[in-house]
Amino acid sequence: MRREQIGEISRKYGALIVLILMIIINAAMTPNFLRINTMWNIMIQAFSVIVISMGMTLVIATGGIDISVGSTMALSSIIFAKLLIDYQMNFAGSLFAALLAACIFGAFNGILVGVFDFQPIVASLILMISGRGIAQQFNNGVVISFYGNKFADIGTYRIGGIVPIQVIFIVLIVLAASFIVKKTNYGLYVQAVGDNKAASHLMGLPTVLVLIETYVICAFLAGFAASMETLRMCSADPNNIGNNMELDCIAAVAIGGTSMSGGRAVIWGTVVGALVMQLITTMVNMNNIFYAYSLVIKSVIIIIALYLQKEKEA
Numbered sequence: 001m002r003r004e005q006i007g008e009i010s011r012k013y014g015a016l017i018v019l020i021l022m023i024i025i026n027a028a029m030t031p032n033f034l035r036i037n038t039m040w041n042i043m044i045q046a047f048s049v050i051v052i053s054m055g056m057t058l059v060i061a062t063g064g065i066d067i068s069v070g071s072t073m074a075l076s077s078i079i080f081a082k083l084l085i086d087y088q089m090n091f092a093g094s095l096f097a098a099l100l101a102a103c104i105f106g107a108f109n110g111i112l113v114g115v116f117d118f119q120p121i122v123a124s125l126i127l128m129i130s131g132r133g134i135a136q137q138f139n140n141g142v143v144i145s146f147y148g149n150k151f152a153d154i155g156t157y158r159i160g161g162i163v164p165i166q167v168i169f170i171v172l173i174v175l176a177a178s179f180i181v182k183k184t185n186y187g188l189y190v191q192a193v194g195d196n197k198a199a200s201h202l203m204g205l206p207t208v209l210v211l212i213e214t215y216v217i218c219a220f221l222a223g224f225a226a227s228m229e230t231l232r233m234c235s236a237d238p239n240n241i242g243n244n245m246e247l248d249c250i251a252a253v254a255i256g257g258t259s260m261s262g263g264r265a266v267i268w269g270t271v272v273g274a275l276v277m278q279l280i281t282t283m284v285n286m287n288n289i290f291y292a293y294s295l296v297i298k299s300v301i302i303i304i305a306l307y308l309q310k311e312k313e314a
Contacts (some may be wrong), residue, residue: 194262
């Protein structure tokens, strides 16, 4: 096989190759890794990263970035729990309010980027800093717990007693994201805006609306992930939920092959990237390895992924 062919394979399937290697390494090193319950637990742990990364893929495909998803999770989580537990609001109303708050955060980012032409990292930095502070003010930074509440079992529910509900949501959301990117005008607009925003505007595409919608979708998914995590953990901790979530999501998107400069969205690649990130964490946690090593490993993989992406674009 020629060197060029090997290079093309590594660029096209690099993320999948890394995922397979991580599975092999964990199978050899991690106790009970190949058991079905371990697999389900990995999917549960990867739930938030996968779900939010679907929105992050769209944002990055527009040429933007959203580093406020962790703070959005904190806000949605505390609103959801506060209404559900302290104010005894019904489940649907509490969830709706949490998702609405997330969407308002997303619209704020989208308006700054699309209307006022803020740099995306600066626009989302505003809410990254202030958003968690807002969330902490809702309950003075105190954790809300609801062990024993009638809704506490939703987050750990398993379909047929086997498949975690998180896995069902992952499948539905990933399929929906893939359909949007490949089969809808909106998906084409997202990638067109990321490829050349000025040209897209001159062609008559609704660039501002596309940008606002994209940030709203990303924030909505962050709010949904936060609500599910709140139910699973039976608590809402505005101080810690979503910490560093934006970093794992951005890394998953980068590893998966979506162009960090915009113009291309690779949904299934992002799923692979998110699983790679989770398997690194699993390997470290289950083998009692110092956590800092996982950060180094993740950084190295991101560097390799971006290098291969650069070579492909060149």
